[in-house]
Amino acid sequence: MMATLYGVGIGPGDPELLTLKAARIVGAVPVVAYFCKAGRPGHARTIAAPHLNPAAAHLRLEYPFTIEVPVGDPRYLIEIGRFYDAAAEQVGAELDQGRDVAVICEGDPFFYGSFMYLYDRLRDRFPTEVIPGITGMGGCWTRAGSPITHGDDVLTVLPGTLGAEAMAARLAGADAAVIMKVGRNLPKIRAALQDAGLLTRAIYVERGTMADEAIRPLAAVEGDDAPYFALILVPGRQRPR
Numbered sequence: 001m002m003a004t005l006y007g008v009g010i011g012p013g014d015p016e017l018l019t020l021k022a023a024r025i026v027g028a029v030p031v032v033a034y035f036c037k038a039g040r041p042g043h044a045r046t047i048a049a050p051h052l053n054p055a056a057a058h059l060r061l062e063y064p065f066t067i068e069v070p071v072g073d074p075r076y077l078i079e080i081g082r083f084y085d086a087a088a089e090q091v092g093a094e095l096d097q098g099r100d101v102a103v104i105c106e107g108d109p110f111f112y113g114s115f116m117y118l119y120d121r122l123r124d125r126f127p128t129e130v131i132p133g134i135t136g137m138g139g140c141w142t143r144a145g146s147p148i149t150h151g152d153d154v155l156t157v158l159p160g161t162l163g164a165e166a167m168a169a170r171l172a173g174a175d176a177a178v179i180m181k182v183g184r185n186l187p188k189i190r191a192a193l194q195d196a197g198l199l200t201r202a203i204y205v206e207r208g209t210m211a212d213e214a215i216r217p218l219a220a221v222e223g224d225d226a227p228y229f230a231l232i233l234v235p236g237r238q239r240p241r
């Protein structure tokens with residue numbers, strides 16, 4: 001029997017927001033793998049900790065950089081490609097030894113998740129199963145008490161890393177929006193929302209569903225920087241029915 005690669009969505013942060021299937025798999029596999037920043041415990045590991053098989057080996061897949069090399073820098077694609085090749089080799093070596101590996105992923109693995117780059121490299125070599133997770137944005141709009149789309153509203157989801165012009169163009173005319181990857185992109189996002197006339201509807205959510213979450217109107221957020229786990233919600237307008 002060949003070992004299986006699992007991509008396991010572990011939800012937005014609250015450890016009770018894992019699916020039963022995710023909890024069963026991470027509680028049983030001999031190897032748990034996760035992407036993380038060098039020297040940090042890893043967000044996914046922290047979220048899933050109460051559910052992990054205590055005897056599992058941990059495979060840390062440490063990013064060579066996070067925000068130090070900008071996405072537009074030609075080095076970025078080359079170096080990040082090499083990193084994912086090496087990570088796939090590490091995970092593949094465990095699978096070759098007959099050990100199932102669960103790659104735990106914040107939110108849903110197929111939604112802006114690094115797991116997808118392992119999936120692309122390994123799915124033809126090993127049996128692979130992906131367990132969907134509650135997305136970060138779903139956790140955030142629930143905690144904010146802000147239904148996001150009504151009726152025929154169209155939801156626009158944008159990464160905060162988009163250029164200012166592209167972001168403004170996508171926001172113009174948007175019914176409802178979610179802007180991910182806020183971090184140091186906060187001033188650009190604020191400006192684009194202001195231009196689109198959406199600033200007054202925008203809600204800032206930091207670490208949604210986690211013990212230290214913070215939720216407030218974006219207009220009340222001071223400063224030009226935000227943590228990694230932050231996103232902006234622009235709820236659709238509730239139309240009378």
Ligand SMILES: C[S@@+](CC[C@H](N)C(=O)[O-])C[C@H]1O[C@@H](n2cnc3c(N)ncnc32)[C@H](O)[C@@H]1O
Pocket residue numbers: 012013105106107108109110111112113114134135136137139140179180181182205206207208209210228229230231
């Ligand atoms: C690389 S993406 C991963 C998204 C994830 N796969 C998902 O399904 O939500 C990371 C971004 O998701 C957003 N995010 C995920 N979970 C969040 C949470 N609990 N609170 C706020 N933002 C979150 C942040 O914008 C963060 O920069």
